[in-house]
Amino acid sequence: xxxxxxxxxxxxxxxxxxxxxxxxxxxxxxxxxxxxxxxxxxxxxxxxxxxxxxxxxxxxxxxxxxxxxxxxxxxxxxxxxxxxxxxxxxxxxxxxxxxxxxxxxxxxxxxxxxxxxxxxxxxxxxxxxxxxxxxxxxxxxxxxxxxxxxxxxxxxxxxxxxxxxxxxxxxxxxxxxxxxxxxxxxxxxxxxxxxxxxxxxxxxxxxxxxxxxxxxxxxxxxxxxxxxxxxxxxxxxxxxxxxxxxxxxxxxxxxxxxxxxxx
Numbered sequence: 001x002x003x004x005x006x007x008x009x010x011x012x013x014x015x016x017x018x019x020x021x022x023x024x025x026x027x028x029x030x031x032x033x034x035x036x037x038x039x040x041x042x043x044x045x046x047x048x049x050x051x052x053x054x055x056x057x058x059x060x061x062x063x064x065x066x067x068x069x070x071x072x073x074x075x076x077x078x079x080x081x082x083x084x085x086x087x088x089x090x091x092x093x094x095x096x097x098x099x100x101x102x103x104x105x106x107x108x109x110x111x112x113x114x115x116x117x118x119x120x121x122x123x124x125x126x127x128x129x130x131x132x133x134x135x136x137x138x139x140x141x142x143x144x145x146x147x148x149x150x151x152x153x154x155x156x157x158x159x160x161x162x163x164x165x166x167x168x169x170x171x172x173x174x175x176x177x178x179x180x181x182x183x184x185x186x187x188x189x190x191x192x193x194x195x196x197x198x199x200x201x202x203x204x205x206x207x208x209x210x211x212x213x214x215x216x217x218x219x220x221x222x223x224x225x226x227x228x229x230x231x232x233x234x235x236x237x238x239x240x241x242x243x244x245x246x247x248x249x250x251x252x253x254x255x256x257x258x259x260x261x262x263x
Contacts, residue, residue, distance in 0.1 A: 043172065046194035050177075050212030055189030057116065057158040059176045059221060060104035062089060071177040072102055072143065073221040075228055075254070076162045079261045080155030081122075082254070084163075085219030086233045087130040087141040096124040102145060104158045106178065108187025119145040119154050125257040127249065137204055139233035139244055142257035161221060165251045167229040169198040169206035175241070177213055177220030177232060184216070196222070205244050206230065213241045 061068035062085065070089035075082050083102055090097045100121055103114040122145060127138035145154050176191045184190065192210035199205035206222075213220065213232065220232040222243045230243035244250075 044193070046172075047192045047210055048194075050175075050190035050192040050210055052184075052186055052190050053188060054176070054191040055105060055107075056176055057105045058155075058160055059189065060102055060114075060116075061106045061178045061216075062100055062121075062219070063103055063106075063118070064100040068103070068106065068108075068178065069180070069216060070218045071216065071220040071232070073176075073219075073228065073231075074104065074155050074158060074160040075142070076155065076160040077254075077258050077261065079258070080153035080160070081119075081145045081147070081261050082257050083143045083145065083154070084221065084228060084231050085141050085143065086231050087126040087139045088134070088233070089219050090124050090141050090143065091126045091130065092134075096126070102143065102154070104154065106188075108181065113187075116154075116157050117148055119148060122146050123257070123260045125253055125260060127253050136202055136233070137244060138249070140231050140246070140250060140253070142254050144257055144261040161223055161226060161228040163246055163251070163254060164224070164227040164229045165246050165248060167224060167227075167245055169196060169245060171196050171206070171224040171229065173208065173222045173224050173229070175208065175210070175213070175220050175222050175232060177217030179212065179214040180216035183212075183214035190217075199242050201236075202242065202244075204247065205233075205242050207235075207240060207242050209239050210241065211239050214238070217241070 058074040062070045072083045072085035075084045101118040103118045104116045121143050126141045129135035129138040174193045181187050194210050196206040196208045199207040222230045235241040
């Protein structure tokens with residue numbers, strides 16, 4: 001791993017456009033203009049490095065009085081108050097973290113770093129395999145949030161990505177995350193759109209190669225066709241990141257979180 005798996009906070013504080021050219025007018029019986037070929041624009045080439053400043057309203061940071069440490073994102077739910085992140089961000093040493101919040105669209109250098117507010121985390125759901133022995137194959141978590149002071153749920157304010165539970169590992173994804181400030185002086189989001197492959201080292205996982213996902217990006221959403229298929233959990237080098245694919249067991253954990261949300 002290359003630093004994407006920090007220890008949880010101390011419990012005291014944590015809580016295509018297609019263009020077709022038409023044939024020109026005929027110059028005479030045997031001199032018709034050649035037909036122009038249709039030109040298409042395909043998807044852009046995969047990124048090799050994350051680009052700063054391209055965030056999403058529904059993606060933000062987990063934070064407490066000491067600052068932020070991981071990334072999370074709103075996942076579509078009946079009540080609209082569930083976010084997804086990595087399990088190692090919110091559960092360790094036999095206990096869930098406490099007293100922390102989620103700040104969507106966070107921007108540390110802005111006059112108002114949390115433009116959509118800070119949403120207090122009410123409950124943490126991790127898989128039993130993670131709870132019992134930190135199984136890397138289950139490094140994902142779902143958090144439920146309290147409503148804001150106006151009674152609104154976070155999804156009403158910033159939107160959400162629908163989860164996908166049956167994706168394969170070979171996809172084109174957009175990953176948005178928040179590196180910690182030592183690697184990210186702007187203290188804002190970075191993103192990368194690239195292809196993924198099957199992780200050869202961990203069954204049920206996928207891997208991408210894109211620079212820039214340093215400490216703090218754990219929990220970043222992997223979005224394929226706008227749907228959430230996993231969250232960033234680790235990587236063996238500074239250019240490589242991995243995520244566990246959401247599956248039936250992940251859905252069961254999500255259902256537990258939805259139940260805990262009061263939906």
